[in-house]
């Protein structure tokens with residue numbers, strides 16, 4: 140299989156990014172769900188302990204994926220319709236905005252942050268309010284919106300697969 144996309148199929152780099160991020164997002168949402176339904180339990184601790192570093196990794200992967208999508212835009216499989224294009228754009232926007240708001244809040248809190256041992260923010264004394272507020276207001280809600288859109292995305296793939304009048308798009312992303 141080619142590394143790059145073509146008009147019939149996504150190539151192996153697009154697929155690696157798509158399925159790799161899907162797995163990491165599964166962990167990320169499990170951590171958020173357990174935070175709500177199983178606060179202060181061992182299972183919450185297990186999943187939540189990496190929410191911040193994993194979120195940081197997801198932001199880097201989303202940026203790489205966006206650049207790769209733009210570089211391949213002329214040759215990747217055509218979108219089925221306007222709604223599918225809008226849905227994918229919405230997913231990209233949230234994949235960037237959700238972790239970016241949290242990172243901005245993390246910086247503004249003045250607390251040191253060293254995901255995977257990388258000394259990203261050294262930390263400082265005074266909090267910066269305008270960096271914290273957007274994350275406090277929106278990170279969680281937009282995170283749940285992203286989950287809802289992912290569920291919608293998976294449902295639409297199934298709808299297209301089942302209905303004879305629609306094109307099955309799963310082989311574009313999975314299989315040969």
Ligand code: HEM
Pocket residue numbers: 167168171172174175190191192193194195197198234237238239241242245274275278279280282283285
């Ligand atoms: C794609 C990446 C991310 C997703 C999908 C995500 C998702 C979520 C969701 C759904 C919640 C709400 C949980 C609740 O209602 O209690 C949440 C909370 C939280 N997240 Fe994230 N997150 C991501 C990245 C990050 C990053 C990079 C950081 C920090 C550097 C972070 C820090 C937090 C914190 C501190 C909370 C609890 C406070 C709040 O609800 O805003 N997250 N996250």
Ligand code: HEM
Pocket residue numbers: 153157160161164208216217218219223227230231234289292293296308309310311312
């Ligand atoms: C079981 C889970 C999933 C399945 C079965 C699935 C299936 C697919 C399929 C078949 C396509 C090709 C659609 C087309 O070309 O019309 C696609 C594309 C896409 N999917 Fe998923 N997907 C899943 C999870 C996710 C997740 C978690 C995300 C994250 C937000 C996501 C984001 C996207 C995006 C943005 C595209 C457009 C192509 C790209 O830029 O990578 N998918 N998906």
